[in-house]
Amino acid sequence: MPTKSELLANPVVHVDPKAFDARPIMEAFGKTAFQARNLATAADIFHQMTADRDCAVILTLAGSLVSAGMKEAILCLLEANMVDAIVSTGANIVDQDFFEGLGYRHYIAPGSPEAPVVDDPTLRDLMIDRIYDTYIDEEQLRDCDDVMKRIFDDFEPIACSSREFVDAMGAYLAKHHPDTRSIVRTAYERRVPIFIPAFSDCSAGFGVVMHQYERQKTGKPFAAIDSGADFRELTEIKLANRETGLLMMGGGVPKNFAQDIVVAAELLTDDAPMHKYAIQFTVADVRDGALSSSTLREACSWGKVDVVHEQMVYGEVTTLLPLLVSDAWHRNAWKARPQRKLADLFAKVSG
16 A cells, blocks of 8 residues: 555646647637637636726635646736736635645645545545545644644734735745745735635634634633625725626635625615626536526626626636636736735735
8 A cells, every 4th residue: 555655746736827828729719619619708808807907807716726736827817917806715725825835735646536546534544635636635734724823823802804814824924935836925915815705614714713712711812704894895895996807716605705796885885887807617507506607697687797798618627727827928918907906905914
């Protein structure tokens, strides 16, 4: 049977969309059909989105994307100033990106999920966690949990938005791990706010539990997550930017959260335009009626998304995102975009 070190021998290598030019294949896809043509249409809409200097772009992330090699694609969007805010699941930001920001890696699982080299109970005994065909060292993940607790311990005993906690995570990486590649650290340095509406649904939750449990035992007040503050702050971004666009990877809570800010802004001002642009990559089936699969045209009925520049692309994100980002990066529309630094709309967390 393989040892733990043998099972964790081949790290995931992140795809760099700047290393190849996807424009020719996008042009070719535009002359085909089905999802190839839908992807080409989405690329054209994203080009319009980045070329629109008045449009603030919100990226949403669901699923396990960083562990699957998408970190460099997301970093390209950040570093090239193609996104102004991020709404994500906690797994992508904490368990995966912050985890790698601490210097750890994800690993390619040998064999396949259908024909594994070792079974899952054996992985449990070896303290290896599996995400489909990717491995994580559980001992390293517990170190990530401990770091999250220390960050919470440094907070004032008040309820804060997830953006504030992620900002503090970025400050921690900038201070202690300035040389690692990280979405969290890059967003902190570029003042791009990251929101995690279900913040406790990841390693951050373990840090919260340990922090609050320890404080309760000693009779001390503790820090907490204020989900209402998340919604309010993202709504304030909409209020400050009338024209907005959505680039949505997967669905779930991040998708709905980013769409709902139009309705919230309208309730506050009675004059909040729908998201002008919207793209969603998804494998969810619209027939189940769930949020992840609901179409962007359906969102129009709720007053969330305009239907002039919208495109659903039915495909798995890891096969689509590098192509979209490569196409956008090589088209260069991002070079004329203003850097909005939307995190500075709110109180900063010191490093």
